Amino acid sequence: MPKYEDSHLLEAFRQGHRPALARMLTRVENQHPTTTTLLDQLYPSTGDAWRIGVTGPPGAGKSTLVNKLVTNYRKTDDQVGVIAFDPTSPFTGGALLGDRVRMETIGLDPGVFIRSMATRGHLGGLAVGVDEACDLFDAFGHSKILVETVGVGQSELEVANATDTTLVVIVPQSGDSIQAMKAGLMEIADIFVLNKSDRDGAEDAYRELVSIISMKEMEDGWRAPVLMTAANKGEGIAELSGMIASHRKHLVETGRLEQRRRKRTVAKTRRLIEDELSKKLWTPDRAAQTESGLAQGDSPYTMSQRLIADFYEELRREQEHSKTERS
Amino acid sequence: MPKYEDSHLLEAFRQGHRPALARMLTRVENQHPTTTTLLDQLYPSTGDAWRIGVTGPPGAGKSTLVNKLVTNYRKTDDQVGVIAFDPTSPFTGGALLGDRVRMETIGLDPGVFIRSMATRGHLGGLAVGVDEACDLFDAFGHSKILVETVGVGQSELEVANATDTTLVVIVPQSGDSIQAMKAGLMEIADIFVLNKSDRDGAEDAYRELVSIISMKEMEDGWRAPVLMTAANKGEGIAELSGMIASHRKHLVETGRLEQRRRKRTVAKTRRLIEDELSKKLWTPDRAAQTESGLAQGDSPYTMSQRLIADFYEELRREQEHSKTERS
Numbered sequence: 001m002p003k004y005e006d007s008h009l010l011e012a013f014r015q016g017h018r019p020a021l022a023r024m025l026t027r028v029e030n031q032h033p034t035t036t037t038l039l040d041q042l043y044p045s046t047g048d049a050w051r052i053g054v055t056g057p058p059g060a061g062k063s064t065l066v067n068k069l070v071t072n073y074r075k076t077d078d079q080v081g082v083i084a085f086d087p088t089s090p091f092t093g094g095a096l097l098g099d100r101v102r103m104e105t106i107g108l109d110p111g112v113f114i115r116s117m118a119t120r121g122h123l124g125g126l127a128v129g130v131d132e133a134c135d136l137f138d139a140f141g142h143s144k145i146l147v148e149t150v151g152v153g154q155s156e157l158e159v160a161n162a163t164d165t166t167l168v169v170i171v172p173q174s175g176d177s178i179q180a181m182k183a184g185l186m187e188i189a190d191i192f193v194l195n196k197s198d199r200d201g202a203e204d205a206y207r208e209l210v211s212i213i214s215m216k217e218m219e220d221g222w223r224a225p226v227l228m229t230a231a232n233k234g235e236g237i238a239e240l241s242g243m244i245a246s247h248r249k250h251l252v253e254t255g256r257l258e259q260r261r262r263k264r265t266v267a268k269t270r271r272l273i274e275d276e277l278s279k280k281l282w283t284p285d286r287a288a289q290t291e292s293g294l295a296q297g298d299s300p301y302t303m304s305q306r307l308i309a310d311f312y313e314e315l316r317r318e319q320e321h322s323k324t325e326r327s
Numbered sequence: 328m329p330k331y332e333d334s335h336l337l338e339a340f341r342q343g344h345r346p347a348l349a350r351m352l353t354r355v356e357n358q359h360p361t362t363t364t365l366l367d368q369l370y371p372s373t374g375d376a377w378r379i380g381v382t383g384p385p386g387a388g389k390s391t392l393v394n395k396l397v398t399n400y401r402k403t404d405d406q407v408g409v410i411a412f413d414p415t416s417p418f419t420g421g422a423l424l425g426d427r428v429r430m431e432t433i434g435l436d437p438g439v440f441i442r443s444m445a446t447r448g449h450l451g452g453l454a455v456g457v458d459e460a461c462d463l464f465d466a467f468g469h470s471k472i473l474v475e476t477v478g479v480g481q482s483e484l485e486v487a488n489a490t491d492t493t494l495v496v497i498v499p500q501s502g503d504s505i506q507a508m509k510a511g512l513m514e515i516a517d518i519f520v521l522n523k524s525d526r527d528g529a530e531d532a533y534r535e536l537v538s539i540i541s542m543k544e545m546e547d548g549w550r551a552p553v554l555m556t557a558a559n560k561g562e563g564i565a566e567l568s569g570m571i572a573s574h575r576k577h578l579v580e581t582g583r584l585e586q587r588r589r590k591r592t593v594a595k596t597r598r599l600i601e602d603e604l605s606k607k608l609w610t611p612d613r614a615a616q617t618e619s620g621l622a623q624g625d626s627p628y629t630m631s632q633r634l635i636a637d638f639y640e641e642l643r644r645e646q647e648h649s650k651t652e653r654s
Contacts, residue, residue: 043626272631299370304599319643
């Protein structure tokens with residue numbers, strides 16, 4: 001891939017060159033210094049894509065479902081994007097060869113862009129910037145963006161916050177829906193997908209899930225429906241994409257979409273600020289000072305106060321310096 | 328509960344008054360302004376307690392296991408503390424009445440202090456300060472602290488970081504150990520507990536788990552062992568507490584304990600600083616300014632830069648002001 005100047009990169013991106021999108025995504029992942037400026041310039045081009053989160057426990061068939069949804073969307077949509085955070089997903093290369101081969105059907109389609117991103121650390125927590133990645137896909141002209149994540153708590157919540165419609169995928173297995181409830185998945189689901197519904201016990205699982213949902217309070221007039229799919233056979237996919245469209249219509253008509261998106265941009269602003277302050281504060285010097293102070297038995301409580309005072313002092317000196325330079 | 332002055336509270340805490348511990352825990356949860364100072368004063372009294380994390384998927388029997396471990400420890404330990412973050416745990420009152428009644432056996436023991444704490448938001452993320460809560464239990468004189476958390480990603484990692492020995496509890500159920508592996512539990516387990524091992528299939532599950540673990544690289548000479556328990560019958564509890572003691576011995580002898588604890592205090596310092604900066608930056612004014620700017624279509628990227636500049640300016644003005652006052 002050629003090296004890009006920022007202006008050239010932006011130009012190539014706007015002309016729809018896929019390597020430019022790839023490059024921008026890498027910059028987001030690596031927290032490249034000029035990324036914020038580039039994202040800022042692309043921001044006015046965002047807002048049209050529908051962002052769909054796909055989450056649920058490992059083994060629920062999320063990747064297969066995403067694959068089939070993409071194929072379905074490609075009948076009408078020009079461009080569809082996939083972001084996979086699941087380290088065990090075939091999209092991220094973490095699965096068996098057979099799965100990967102199946103994924104190549106959509107992987108070879110020039111209207112589909114698939115990107116796997118690393119999760120932060122071993123457990124939970126998405127990579128830096130699922131939001132930024134979605135903005136990029138959006139600005140690039142994708143009309144649907146599917147974000148797949150492994151079902152481990154924090155990352156689910158992050159995906160739910162970053163997307164417009166959240167699908168929670170579970171399989172008919174004894175107690176699975178109760179476990180999902182306990183794990184907090186009920187709160188984030190806009191639509192439940194009971195996948196592998198050709199299995200024994202699917203009807204029971206369906207009734208169990210519906211009865212659990214019926215106890216939940218409705219949020220702004222939307223009660224998460226349960227859809228049965230058998231993604232590997234392509235069953236229920238058209239119905240699911242119809243339901244996603246209904247959810248979109250509901251959010252738009254009730255004004256809830258605007259609310260959600262505003263909440264999202266507020267959260268994003270907070271996160272960007274925290275990242276920047278943290279980067280500025282944690283110089284190698286301060287990190288070393290912290291380590292050695294703590295090793296000598298200073299309490300973290302004392303140490304944090306000391307570092308904050310030091311940080312403020314540094315900022316003050318910087319400001320004075322820039323003042324002097326200006327005068 | 329009477330109102331305490333800080334000095335009185337500290338005095339009562341040091342004399343071992345349980346209401347003082349309860350009050351301090353509440354202060355930690357509520358981020359009471361003088362908490363840091365109090366924690367700092369208690370810090371030299373910490374370090375003796377052994378902190379045990381108990382995590383795993385919902386329904387694995389974690390609470391029953393904790394209950395039995397506490398009873399076992401109370402044969403030799405003066406004081407044992409329990410912190411429950413699992414909203415579905417009987418300890419937090421989230422479970423059925425029958426479970427709660429069983430818990431009362433240890434709940435009535437004056438040598439046991441049980442505290443349930445809220446998780447941050449619906450999903451993942453522990454409440455503010457599992458670390459601080461452990462410090463309080465520790466300084467109060469508890470020799471064992473058990474921290475129970477529901478198995479949803481982020482919170483597990485937080486517990487693993489806050490404790491000395493992490494137990495991962497699973498049940499013999501088809502594919503459960505593979506799911507645990509996918510969910511990242513393999514990485515954090517110091518000891519695996521195969522609970523409900525009186526169930527059919529326990530032997531198979533045991534072999535499956537051991538074979539998965541054998542593929543894992545050993546960390547500093549410790550390979551997480553698998554223990555079979557049937558906590559509801561009290562089976563395997565003595566063996567488990569023996570294994571926890573072995574792990575402790577291992578960590579102490581290899582110097583790994585010191586490393587772990589140093590890493591923990593560094594992380595805690597970072598967190599304290601981030602919390603404080605965030606509190607200072609997010610005044611109601613700035614929050615309102617952010618909301619309205621974003622509502623008018625400003626990008627989060629622009630907005631974050633503007634707020635950071637404004638924050639720095641505020642700090643500079645504060646410094647100037649305090650200088651003027653001093654002179």
